[in-house]
Amino acid sequence: MSTATLIKSALLVLWIHGTASAQAIDGTVLLEEKVQKIIFPIVQFKDATIEQAVEYIRVKSRDLDSITQPPATTGVSIVLRDGALTDTISLDLRDAPLIEVVRYCAERVGLQYRVEKHAVVLAVKFEEKPAPPAATPPPVLGNADQIIFPTVQFRDATLAEAAEYFRVKSRDLDPAKQGGVNIVVKPGGADVKISLDLRDIPLPHALAYAADLSGHQLSTDGQSYLLTPLKAE
Numbered sequence: 001m002s003t004a005t006l007i008k009s010a011l012l013v014l015w016i017h018g019t020a021s022a023q024a025i026d027g028t029v030l031l032e033e034k035v036q037k038i039i040f041p042i043v044q045f046k047d048a049t050i051e052q053a054v055e056y057i058r059v060k061s062r063d064l065d066s067i068t069q070p071p072a073t074t075g076v077s078i079v080l081r082d083g084a085l086t087d088t089i090s091l092d093l094r095d096a097p098l099i100e101v102v103r104y105c106a107e108r109v110g111l112q113y114r115v116e117k118h119a120v121v122l123a124v125k126f127e128e129k130p131a132p133p134a135a136t137p138p139p140v141l142g143n144a145d146q147i148i149f150p151t152v153q154f155r156d157a158t159l160a161e162a163a164e165y166f167r168v169k170s171r172d173l174d175p176a177k178q179g180g181v182n183i184v185v186k187p188g189g190a191d192v193k194i195s196l197d198l199r200d201i202p203l204p205h206a207l208a209y210a211a212d213l214s215g216h217q218l219s220t221d222g223q224s225y226l227l228t229p230l231k232a233e
Contacts, residue, residue, distance in 0.1 A: 014093040034076055038067070045219050050087075050109045054080050062074045075199055079121045079122070085109045085111075112124060137171065138205055142181070143178065146176070148202055152206050160190035161212050162191075173203075181203060207225055215230050
């Protein structure tokens with residue numbers, strides 16, 4: 001083999017390795033790859049609600065995820081911004097990529113979907129201006145973006161309960177051991193209930209999804225994260 005061929009082969013290996021590393025670092029690219037490569041052999045729903053369908057896709061994606069490498073958590077996070085829809089879903093699919101299953105479910109109940117950096121989000125409508133809070137980078141307080149939650153699972157938790165969980169857990173997960181992050185819920189919306197199931201997500205992004213689902217604005221005063229209701233109750 002000639003020297004030129006050896007050099008080309010070495011460069012090709014480096015390019016492939018570099019591309020794979022970039023995909024592992026860039027959450028958007030990795031998630032886009034996962035939703036295409038996680039294949040559901042069989043999907044059968046009969047008069048399922050959108051909540052039931054989303055929960056099935058979430059849980060099953062963890063079992064079917066063969067491309068995620070440790071220590072990352074398997075599966076795909078799905079955020080349902082508009083639940084309690086009355087239409088039901090009936091499906092019978094074979095060998096369907098996860099994103100196609102999401103698409104069929106969304107179409108059946110009149111929802112839109114899109115792949116964001118850390119989750120697939122379903123909503124009645126995505127407004128272009130202003131962008132939804134979870135679709136834009138949330139404010140970063142100190143080293144909060146380095147605090148990674150392996151899993152976030154709420155089922156009908158109040159926003160106050162969610163904020164307390166994030167507060168306490170951030171102390172354990174803070175790599176700098178600086179005591180975590182303080183979170184303040186402003187009066188007027190602490191009792192709003194939310195459900196979330198997220199994987200490997202930085203604290204600011206998890207807070208942004210919680211704020212979005214509960215009708216709050218996420219901001220910071222330089223000392224704490226603030227969750228302010230968009231509309232007074």
